Amino acid sequence: MSECCDVVIVGAGPAGISAACILADHGVETIVLERGEFPGSKNMSGGVLYGHDLARIIPDFAERNCPIERNIVESRIWFTSKEGGYSLAYRDRIFEEQRRHNVFTVGRARFDRWFAEQAGQKGVLVVCGTVVTDLLKDESGKVRGVRTDREQGELEAKVVLLADGINSLLAAKTGFRPEPDPEHVALAVKEIIGLPEETISERFNVAPEDGVSIEILGSVTRGMNGVGVLYTNKNSLSLVIGGNLKDFARLRLKPYELIEDFKTHPMVAPLIKGGKPREYLAHWLPEGGYDHVPRLYGDGYLIAGDSGMLFNALHREGSNMAMVSGKIAAETIIQAIQKSDFSSESLGVYAQRLKDSFIMKDLKKYRRFPGFLQKHEDIFNTLPDSLSMAARDMLTVDGVDKKTKQSRSWKMIRSKTSRLRLLRILFNAWRSVK
Amino acid sequence: MHIVCCLKQVPDTADVKIDPETNTLVREGLESILNPYDLVAVEMAVRLKEKHGGRISALCMGPPQAQSVLRQAMSLGADAGILLSDRAFAGADTLATSYTLAQAVLILNRKTPVNLIICGKQAIDGDTAQTGPGLATRLDYTQLTYVTAVESFDPKNKLIRIKRRIEEGQEILEAELPALLTVELESARPRRASLPELIASMRKDIEVWDKKKIEGDANQLGIKGSPTWVRKMGAPPPRTSGPRFEAAKGLREAVDQSLDIIFADGFMAEELGIPTGVHHGKDSRGN
Numbered sequence: 001m002s003e004c005c006d007v008v009i010v011g012a013g014p015a016g017i018s019a020a021c022i023l024a025d026h027g028v029e030t031i032v033l034e035r036g037e038f039p040g041s042k043n044m045s046g047g048v049l050y051g052h053d054l055a056r057i058i059p060d061f062a063e064r065n066c067p068i069e070r071n072i073v074e075s076r077i078w079f080t081s082k083e084g085g086y087s088l089a090y091r092d093r094i095f096e097e098q099r100r101h102n103v104f105t106v107g108r109a110r111f112d113r114w115f116a117e118q119a120g121q122k123g124v125l126v127v128c129g130t131v132v133t134d135l136l137k138d139e140s141g142k143v144r145g146v147r148t149d150r151e152q153g154e155l156e157a158k159v160v161l162l163a164d165g166i167n168s169l170l171a172a173k174t175g176f177r178p179e180p181d182p183e184h185v186a187l188a189v190k191e192i193i194g195l196p197e198e199t200i201s202e203r204f205n206v207a208p209e210d211g212v213s214i215e216i217l218g219s220v221t222r223g224m225n226g227v228g229v230l231y232t233n234k235n236s237l238s239l240v241i242g243g244n245l246k247d248f249a250r251l252r253l254k255p256y257e258l259i260e261d262f263k264t265h266p267m268v269a270p271l272i273k274g275g276k277p278r279e280y281l282a283h284w285l286p287e288g289g290y291d292h293v294p295r296l297y298g299d300g301y302l303i304a305g306d307s308g309m310l311f312n313a314l315h316r317e318g319s320n321m322a323m324v325s326g327k328i329a330a331e332t333i334i335q336a337i338q339k340s341d342f343s344s345e346s347l348g349v350y351a352q353r354l355k356d357s358f359i360m361k362d363l364k365k366y367r368r369f370p371g372f373l374q375k376h377e378d379i380f381n382t383l384p385d386s387l388s389m390a391a392r393d394m395l396t397v398d399g400v401d402k403k404t405k406q407s408r409s410w411k412m413i414r415s416k417t418s419r420l421r422l423l424r425i426l427f428n429a430w431r432s433v434k
Numbered sequence: 435m436h437i438v439c440c441l442k443q444v445p446d447t448a449d450v451k452i453d454p455e456t457n458t459l460v461r462e463g464l465e466s467i468l469n470p471y472d473l474v475a476v477e478m479a480v481r482l483k484e485k486h487g488g489r490i491s492a493l494c495m496g497p498p499q500a501q502s503v504l505r506q507a508m509s510l511g512a513d514a515g516i517l518l519s520d521r522a523f524a525g526a527d528t529l530a531t532s533y534t535l536a537q538a539v540l541i542l543n544r545k546t547p548v549n550l551i552i553c554g555k556q557a558i559d560g561d562t563a564q565t566g567p568g569l570a571t572r573l574d575y576t577q578l579t580y581v582t583a584v585e586s587f588d589p590k591n592k593l594i595r596i597k598r599r600i601e602e603g604q605e606i607l608e609a610e611l612p613a614l615l616t617v618e619l620e621s622a623r624p625r626r627a628s629l630p631e632l633i634a635s636m637r638k639d640i641e642v643w644d645k646k647k648i649e650g651d652a653n654q655l656g657i658k659g660s661p662t663w664v665r666k667m668g669a670p671p672p673r674t675s676g677p678r679f680e681a682a683k684g685l686r687e688a689v690d691q692s693l694d695i696i697f698a699d700g701f702m703a704e705e706l707g708i709p710t711g712v713h714h715g716k717d718s719r720g721n
């Protein structure tokens with residue numbers, strides 16, 4: 001006879017552990033299966049996390065020694081050309097004081113593990129080093145458990161929650177989710193660069209526990225539809241750069257070349273100077289947006305987090321969507337247990353509740369955004385350089401009057417991107433996020 | 435039949451750092467694992483249990499987090515996990531560690547007589563290989579180190595036959611029980627726990643024994659009972675490698691050159707049964 005419990009969760013990432021915590025809070029017997037040797041061993045992200053959503057799972061996370069690297073008090077956006085770029089920064093005291101931990105950085109290896117420990121303390125069994133290889137179904141097709149790669153590896157449950165991330169073998173194998181095509185997946189590489197704590201605080205002009213996040217657009221992705229980021233950790237910096245998988249293939253770019261280049265950019269190089277590379281990672285991200293979210297429930301199962309393509313590419317919000325979808329999935333399961341009804345109709349409440357939450361609202365709001373970026377590659381190749389040239393010309397003091405400079409710049413920009421095209425980009429950009 | 439396995443939780447990395455002030459390992463920030471040799475010890479115990487029945491107790495001295503290695507042992511087939519944890523145990527060298535373990539074994543022995551203790555050959559963090567022998571000495575058990583295989587085990591007649599590694603080769607010994615083995619990596623390939631066992635091990639309780647429970651003499655415990663003082667630690671000088679021959683440039687030539695060197699060495703030639711001074715002409719290679 002195989003083992004059984006109330007709920008089996010596949011994946012100990014933010015989605016799976018959030019769900020597990022809520023279930024355990026309600027006395028539901030839950031087992032989480034994780035393929036990594038420990039939670040987080042296989043995971044990466046840019047490293048930004050959101051306090052509001054974490055507090056809905058672990059209200060006193062800060063007191064419970066959550067491994068926070070730095071509290072973000074300043075957000076910068078850069079629009080880069082090859083030789084420089086524009087920078088927009090916003091800092092606010094409120095994030096240093098009252099709204100501390102609104103956004104903060106974490107290392108996923110440490111955070112996921114801490115998060116799983118919290119679940120463990122609530123009575124969840126987090127079983128690591130175990131790969132779920134298939135789902136068990138009964139004659140009617142209802143999911144009734146999972147099969148793992150261990151001996152006597154079947155585990156039965158009333159509900160299975162798939163929280164197995166973008167690399168979901170299961171979703172592809174079971175046909176719950178079509179395998180995403182390259183256009184809707186991004187590949188990101190990350191390097192962690194070690195620097196002394198004080199050096200970081202000094203270079204970014206922040207107090208010891210505070211930090212800065214920088215989102216970087218423009219020529220750093222070498223014409224690819226993508227983005228770079230630089231986040232401050234306690235004694236390291238996270239550099240991430242990535243782009244659409246299709247573009248990687250089209251432009252024949254190698255991820256490691258991309259990040260090596262990124263590190264030499266004149267706005268990046270001084271910030272990482274003297275640092276020691278510590279880790280190098282690569283991961284996928286879902287980028288399809290609203291139109292590529294699969295059906296997230298069925299008889300005996302639910303899907304949460306990246307596995308369900310719940311990711312806001314524009315605001316790099318993935319972990320919070322994972323946490324919140326995990327929480328809503330758990331609440332749905334608790335209701336289903338009360339009714340003893342694990343059918344698709346009963347679990348379908350999940351989809352409705354997601355729709356009413358910020359998750360689907362945001363994804364819907366930005367549904368055109370991935371498509372917008374794909375159709376306007378100017379943003380990544382010609383525009384950064386022309387806009388930079390304009391600024392360069394304007395800032396060079398050389399006896400030429402400003403009016404002449406202005407018209408010269410306009411001409412230069414228009415020679416690369418027509419006026420109509422510029423208008424269209426602006427209009428479509430606004431439409432895609434309005 | 436009662437087997438006790440002694441386990442240690444160790445940092446898992448090749449990149450160990452040494453605190454220049456205290457000359458001890460910096461354990462912070464390192465992944466902790468069950469010492470690989472001890473994992474083999476558990477596997478060996480489980481195999482003996484499968485054949486002869488009985489019970490396995492896993493024993494570990496360490497901080498509260500070390501209970502994870504006991505769970506691992508239980509997922510593989512140990513029946514009980516006992517964590518020896520007390521501030522008074524901290525900072526122990528091998529003398530104090532073997533004392534603490536011995537006290538615990540004595541208590542276990544009162545309930546179910548212990549026939550065999552299995553330890554790993556050494557811990558990968560300290561590499562002293564002293565704790566096992568120290569424990570055997572304290573308990574007056576037969577001491578069998580560097581074991582590569584258990585040939586036979588006969589608790590009824592209190593006999594065990596093992597193979598062990600010695601400098602020049604192998605040794606087969608028959609000895610009396612109770613005995614303590616320290617095992618080499620090749621002595622048993624650890625299994626992977628089945629899912630039910632893994633889940634069950636996570637649900638089981640770990641007993642925690644403190645200094646009172648083991649009836650320890652405070653002067654022999656932890657840092658107090660540890661006369662060892664690490665004065666200096668350093669890496670051994672890198673070994674100079676022998677001559678190199680570029681096989682890519684010409685395989686035959688490279689082989690010729692290397693054979694020349696071997697045969698020029700009188701001791702080596704003798705070992706190989708080749709009269710010295712005989713040049714390895716074409717004939718010696720059989721063509």
Ligand SMILES: Cc1cc2nc3c(=O)[nH]c(=O)nc-3n(C[C@H](O)[C@H](O)[C@H](O)COP(=O)(O)OP(=O)(O)OC[C@H]3O[C@@H](n4cnc5c(N)ncnc54)[C@H](O)[C@@H]3O)c2cc1C
Pocket residue numbers: 010011012013014015016033034035036039040042043044045046047048049130131132133163164165166167168169170188189190240242283284285304305306307311316317318319320322
């Ligand atoms: C480069 C990069 C930067 C990012 N930056 C940010 C950011 O700054 N902020 C943010 O909020 N989000 C960011 N994200 C997104 C964020 O990381 C994800 O959205 C989030 O981790 C999703 O959580 P999850 O629990 O759904 O999936 P995951 O975190 O991927 O967890 C899935 C877990 O399931 C396990 N698993 C998978 N398959 C199996 C199986 N068959 N059996 C057992 N276990 C299995 C995996 O090992 C993994 O632990 C970033 C992502 C990337 C790649």
